[in-house]
Amino acid sequence: MTDDTSPWLVVGLGNPGGEYAGNRHNVGFMVADLLAERMGARFKAHRSRAQVVEGRVGPPGPLSRRVVVAKPMSFMNLSGGPVTALRDFYKVPVGHVVAVHDELDIDYGALRLKIGGGDNGHNGLKSITKSLGADYCRVRFGIGRPPGRMDVAAFVLKDFSAAERKELAYFVDRAADAVETLIVDGLERAQGTYNS
Numbered sequence: 001m002t003d004d005t006s007p008w009l010v011v012g013l014g015n016p017g018g019e020y021a022g023n024r025h026n027v028g029f030m031v032a033d034l035l036a037e038r039m040g041a042r043f044k045a046h047r048s049r050a051q052v053v054e055g056r057v058g059p060p061g062p063l064s065r066r067v068v069v070a071k072p073m074s075f076m077n078l079s080g081g082p083v084t085a086l087r088d089f090y091k092v093p094v095g096h097v098v099a100v101h102d103e104l105d106i107d108y109g110a111l112r113l114k115i116g117g118g119d120n121g122h123n124g125l126k127s128i129t130k131s132l133g134a135d136y137c138r139v140r141f142g143i144g145r146p147p148g149r150m151d152v153a154a155f156v157l158k159d160f161s162a163a164e165r166k167e168l169a170y171f172v173d174r175a176a177d178a179v180e181t182l183i184v185d186g187l188e189r190a191q192g193t194y195n196s
Helices: 024-039 080-090 123-132 152-156 162-185 187-194
Strands: 008-012 044-046 050-057 065-072 097-103 111-115 137-142
Touching: 008 024, 008 080, 008 162, 024 050, 024 065, 024 097, 024 137, 024 152, 024 162, 050 080, 050 162, 065 080, 065 162, 080 097, 080 123, 097 123, 097 162, 111 162, 111 187, 137 162, 162 187
Parallel strands: 008 065, 008 097, 097 137
Antiparallel strands: 044 050, 050 065, 111 137
8 A cells, every 4th residue: 555645656658749649649648738737737858758747636635646747758668767767756656656548459538447457568558567567557548449450550650530539638638537536536436437
C-alpha cells in the first residue's frame, strides 16, 4: 500500500513531433494535454527528456493529491527511460505511476483501468515495464483493431478517422475523468465507474 501523501506520476504515451499529434498512438498525449489544461498549467521541459506539468487533482483539502503529468519526449519505444527518471526525481512509488495509452484489443473509445499485467505488444508499455517492473497502473484507451489486413503499425500511426474524431473529445474527456478518479478515489472505484 502506498502513502497517500506520495505524489502521482501520470504519463501520457505518444510520439513527439507535429506529424504524430493526431495519431491513434498519441491518445495518451491528448489525455495528458487535457489534464494539464484542467490544472491551468503549461508543460515545461524537464531534464528527464519529458515535458511536465505539476499540480493538484481532486477537491481542495485532504483529498487533494499532488500530481505530475508527463509526456516523454523520447519516442514511444524508449518511454521507460524518461518515466524512470521522473519517478526517481519526484520520488513516486511504482503503484502511483499511471500510464495512459492506446489499446488495440478494446473497442474505440472504451476504457479499461488496471494495475500490472503484460504489455500486449505495446512498445511504450514494454519499455516502461522493462525499467519499472509491471506493477504500475494503466488507463487503456480503446482504438479498436485495424480494418481488413491493414498492418497494425500503420494503423496506430494513422490519425483518427473523421467519424472517430466526432467523438474523440468526449472520449478523451472521459479518460481524463478516469485518471482523476483513480488518483482521488482509488483503482476499484475508478474501475467500477469507467471499465466498459
